[in-house]
Amino acid sequence: MLRPSTFASFTFCALLHGDFVNLALARTTIGTMITPSPTTSIDPVLARGTLLEIVPESGQRPAHLTFAVPNTSYQIALLPIGAMPTPDRIGKRLIGTIRAKARRIDVVDTGGRYLEPVYGRPRRIQGTIIKTVGDALVIDAGVPIHCTPTDPRQSASQFQPGQLVSFDALDGATFEPSAQSSHSLR
DSSP states (O other), X not given: OOOTTTOSEEEOOEEEETTEEEEOOOEEEOXXXXXXXXXXXXXXXSEEEEEEEEEOOOSSSOOEEEEEOXXXXXXXXXXESSSOOOGGXXXXXXXXXXXXXXXXXXXXXXXXXXXXXXXXXXXXXXXXXXXXXXXXXXXXXXXXXXXXXXXTTOOGGGOOTTXXXXXXXXXXXXXXXXXXXXXXXO
């Protein structure tokens, strides 16, 4: 079996010619690969990713960090809770809690786990409920996100683990490093 992470190219091409199969060689280069998934186990309610960049405060947005989720194209803009990581930590692993506030949470029957948009602050989130932690639902949307309902008619206790839910996220999603990775911010 070819393993794309270890082979830069492979050779194969079959051409039909009458009743015979003639093999011809063709070289195809495999494009850029997604970062491999981590193999060590962590608490399923913690998010694991890489610090891509630190964005300073501007006139329109507060300072934030860009969190890359392994094995995806997601680059999530999050407000840090506590100290902002130092620039020498760019490209290093982060483990912690991502929190978002939901406008209204709806149980849905179809679809998958996703964040929208792929780049930037999360605006639309859909995923499976992992568990309830306090007044928040932990949603697996490709990365665990602790979602707090803001609709006064809803509470986390109304939902069950395993349900597929979808919601619009309010501006201001945050990242708080866990004790496991607090060393990675300094």
